Amino acid sequence: MTSEKVIELVDRETPELISQLRKLVEIPSISALANHESDVEASAETVKTMFTEIGIPSRVVRAKNPDGTLGRPAVLGRKIVDPDAPTVLLYAHHDVQPIGEEYRWSFPPLELTESGDRLYGRGSADCGIGIVVHWGALKALGDDLPVNVVVFIEGEEEIGSPSFTDFLATYRDELRSDVIVVADSNNWTVDVPALTSSLRGLAGMDVTVKVLDHAVHSGMYGGPILDAVTLSARLIASLHDEQGNIAVEGLQGNPEADVDWDEDEFRSDAGVVDGYHLAGTGDLAARVWTQPAIAVIGMDVRPVAESSNTIAPECTFRLSVRTVPGTDPEDTFAAVKAHIEKHCPFGAHLTVSRTETGPGYLAANGDAADLFRDCLKTAWKQEPVSIGVGGSIPFIAQFQSEFPEAEVLVTGVEDPASNAHSENESASKTVLRNATVAEGIFLARLATTGSRAVE
Known part of the structure; x- marks a missing residue:
């Protein structure tokens, strides 16, 4: 199929693409909350039906967590x-983040709201x-x-993919491919x-600082x-320099x-x-992509009202440490732990x-990446760029490790205004159309230009 034909078919189907996205947004498939377990299951069934109806036989499957319990439902289809x-694995995830504080949303979080070029809703x-x-490219x-x-x-994916390792082992033969396209960047x-x-x-990591066995009067013992x-604040402040x-x-x-940037x-x-x-020094993009970052994302303290x-007597805070691509996160954990132990003030007890x-991800670009860039240029009529991402998608490194013969491509479906994980999350209709066109052209051309790793 020619690139022109793919473009024609995707443009014809654009309203249906939005309709399919609407179905997904209306299901609160929040994997982090136990009371949404049935919604995650309903979301998996919806996705299974979506792909089966366009000729990709699919089923809902599970793998085991490290503790032996079953993980959340995934959809596995194969044609x-x-x-x-060549064989291409198309990856995405159907679970979403919690809604958060609904009053901060300008639009109903569980409805797809169109406003200009934006499509608002949790998980959009x-x-x-x-x-x-993926669905639109295959349908075209x-x-x-x-x-x-x-x-x-x-x-x-939104809870760290705990059953991912077992999933790769259990379904390895079905997952083996020449190219893996991860549409999640x-x-x-x-x-x-x-x-x-x-x-x-x-x-x-969680850090607990303890100074007393029990609370004491701030007037009788303060000073x-x-x-x-x-003490926790002083310890946290030691993690960064004055810049x-x-x-x-x-x-x-x-x-x-x-x-x-x-x-x-x-x-x-x-x-x-x-x-x-x-904060920080160096190129702005590098501060977000290729330099480490440490943030306090939670703290257990007594509320002001109480x-x-x-x-x-004690305080616990949680650190999110983003590591440099290509480095071992275990080494980073050890370095931060050693720093905390060294700088714990006044000999307070520390846990x-x-x-x-x-792990982070460093791309090893090959023929498939070159082809995909050409397809992006055709879809957008604009030269693509290579970027880093400050966030973490650890399973990508697992893909690389488990299937070293496959070329992994991490493609863009979001944009700077997407506000993922926060209120007013949205997708761009322009990106939806162009990303579908690019992937469709890529699949159409790969058969004649791509090399095979799967035998």
Whole structure:
């Protein structure tokens, strides 16, 4: 099928693409919350039906978590058109983040709301649009699909993919492929497409600082005894220098990036308040993509409404540490732990426990990546760029490890305004159309230009 024909078919189906995304957004498939277990199951069934109805026989499957319990439901579909043709695995995930504080949303989070070029709703960008891009590309090609296809739509990416390792082992023969397309990353802008060349890894930890066996009166004992919250604050402050760079010894990072990230655009996209000076040194893009970052994402302290004149005996805070692409997250965890132990103030008792770790990603680009860039250029009428992403998708490194013969492509379905994981999450209709066109052309052309790894 020609590129022109793919474009014609996708443009004809654009209203249906939006309709399919609407179905997904209306299901609160929140994998992190037990009371939404049935919604995650309903979402999996919906995705299964979507792909089966367009000729990709699919089923709902599960694998085991490390503790032996069953993981969330995934969808696995497979269509072999020619044993001698290349095989492409198309990945996305159907679980979504919790809604959060609904009053912060400008639109109903569980309805797809169209406003200009944006499609608002929880899961619209992360990762409903990825599912629909795969669906739309396959539907456009229909019976003219020239490559073998495996569809893998995960159901627990938003909670760290705990059963992913067992999933790869259990369904390895069905998942083996020449090219893996992960539709779960960003574009540089709505109008400039991108392939992701790097992702930071993740090393999470909980830190408990204890100074007393029990709370004591802040007037009777205050002064010689500092409360655990103050001690935690001093410890947290030691993690960065005066410029906001990471002060943990042994954490490396590349301060240079291939693109110039406009600071005004960055501030606008992130919603930075006036007067705040951006932290750190080096290229702005490098500070987000290729340098480490540490953030406090939670703290257990007494609420203001329940405060009393007592000294807090202990405090627990959770750190999210983003690691440099290509480095071992276990080494990063060890370095941060050593720093915390060294800088714990006044000899307070300290407990550090791991929450999660995940490797980063460095692309090893080959023929498939070159082809996909050409397809992006055709769809967008714009030269694509290679970008890094500050977030972490640890399973991509697992794909690389488990299927070293396959080329992994991390494609853009989001954009800087997508606001994934936050209120007013949205997808771009322009990106939805163009990403579907690019993937459709890629699948159509791969059979004649791609090499085979699966025998």
